[in-house]
Amino acid sequence: MEDPLLPLVDKADKADTIPLDHETRAHGDDHEALRLWLRLLTCTNLIESAIRADLRRDFDVTLPRFDLMAQLYRHAGGLKMGELSQRLMVTGGNVTGIADQLAKEGLVAREPDPDDRRAWRLSLTPAGRQAFARMAALHEGWVIDLMRGLAEPERAQLHALLGRLKSTVSANAGA
Amino acid sequence: MEDPLLPLVDKADKADTIPLDHETRAHGDDHEALRLWLRLLTCTNLIESAIRADLRRDFDVTLPRFDLMAQLYRHAGGLKMGELSQRLMVTGGNVTGIADQLAKEGLVAREPDPDDRRAWRLSLTPAGRQAFARMAALHEGWVIDLMRGLAEPERAQLHALLGRLKSTVSANAGA
Numbered sequence: 001m002e003d004p005l006l007p008l009v010d011k012a013d014k015a016d017t018i019p020l021d022h023e024t025r026a027h028g029d030d031h032e033a034l035r036l037w038l039r040l041l042t043c044t045n046l047i048e049s050a051i052r053a054d055l056r057r058d059f060d061v062t063l064p065r066f067d068l069m070a071q072l073y074r075h076a077g078g079l080k081m082g083e084l085s086q087r088l089m090v091t092g093g094n095v096t097g098i099a100d101q102l103a104k105e106g107l108v109a110r111e112p113d114p115d116d117r118r119a120w121r122l123s124l125t126p127a128g129r130q131a132f133a134r135m136a137a138l139h140e141g142w143v144i145d146l147m148r149g150l151a152e153p154e155r156a157q158l159h160a161l162l163g164r165l166k167s168t169v170s171a172n173a174g175a
Numbered sequence: 176m177e178d179p180l181l182p183l184v185d186k187a188d189k190a191d192t193i194p195l196d197h198e199t200r201a202h203g204d205d206h207e208a209l210r211l212w213l214r215l216l217t218c219t220n221l222i223e224s225a226i227r228a229d230l231r232r233d234f235d236v237t238l239p240r241f242d243l244m245a246q247l248y249r250h251a252g253g254l255k256m257g258e259l260s261q262r263l264m265v266t267g268g269n270v271t272g273i274a275d276q277l278a279k280e281g282l283v284a285r286e287p288d289p290d291d292r293r294a295w296r297l298s299l300t301p302a303g304r305q306a307f308a309r310m311a312a313l314h315e316g317w318v319i320d321l322m323r324g325l326a327e328p329e330r331a332q333l334h335a336l337l338g339r340l341k342s343t344v345s346a347n348a349g350a
Contacts, residue, residue, distance in 0.1 A: 037322065043340050
């Protein structure tokens with residue numbers, strides 16, 4: 001009898017001949033929802049890896065550092081350490097370590113929070129804002145290049161479908 | 176003059192009223208490719224978080240541990256530590272630590288590689304295969320539930336668009 005479940009198994013085991021990515025976990029017989037998820041994960045990982053490599057090559061900067069600066073850039077009034085950590089949860093960087101380094105380089109300023117004397121409030125210095133703006137401009141160009149393989153109407157369609165997925169997953173996760 | 180670049184900045188700064196995710200980095204004026212990328216990242220992170228939570232709740236298991244067992248399940252002949260690490264790069268778990276723990280629980284067997292006496296070859300024990308199969312069956316159900324918000328034709332369309340994206344990003348990254 002065929003093994004009835006084992007959705008993550010590629011019975012043909014083509015692992016040595018096809019690129020290593022999460023989709024190599026999937027098999028044609030798997031439920032299509034699982035194959036869709038593994039393809040979504042693969043696309044995200046491919047693009048994130050490319051961006052990490054670009055940031056390292058052009059700026060010698062990690063993605064968590066870029067994301068931290070992006071958050072501070074958005075919040076010109078600064079953010080408390082706890083707020084920053086929460087916003088950067090997904091990137092998984094060591095917020096304190098990155099903030100220390102940025103402060104040492106003069107890109108981030110720290111001052112006591114006016115509403116909570118025990119907390120530090122972080123913000124970008126003018127030099128920090130300038131440094132981030134330079135990175136962000138290139139970053140946008142990389143992303144445009146990475147997405148160029150899809151025609152504009154396909155990108156619009158993908159954006160709409162992911163919007164629907166996002167809202168239903170959010171609702172589901174909150175339930 | 177309007178700041179010309181700053182693609183990651185939400186000038187309206189609605190951060191306090193909308194959920195925290197990567198899309199909150201994007202602004203309506205940003206290039207649509209950037210908004211598409213941030214939405215893709217958000218969807219992936221939402222689904223991955225839900226799966227992490229499900230694995231923890233039902234099996235007290237981390238995602239890197241699940242992924243490691245999935246790889247060994249696929250490769251009934253076992254994998255060398257180095258091969259495993261390469262395959263699990265994206266998940267970012269500590270392969271050695273997880274493998275040690277699985278061996279201690281009798282779910283993974285380690286033996287010297289016949290072709291390379293200095294290397295260890297890992298495989299799932301029968302108990303390990305059984306434990307993984309149980310998790311994989313539930314895992315598939317979670318993913319089906321998470322994707323249920325899209326109708327079947329929408330999932331097929333999304334799968335096709337992501338397939339095109341994946342192949343062009345791979346080609347781009349390899350160039």
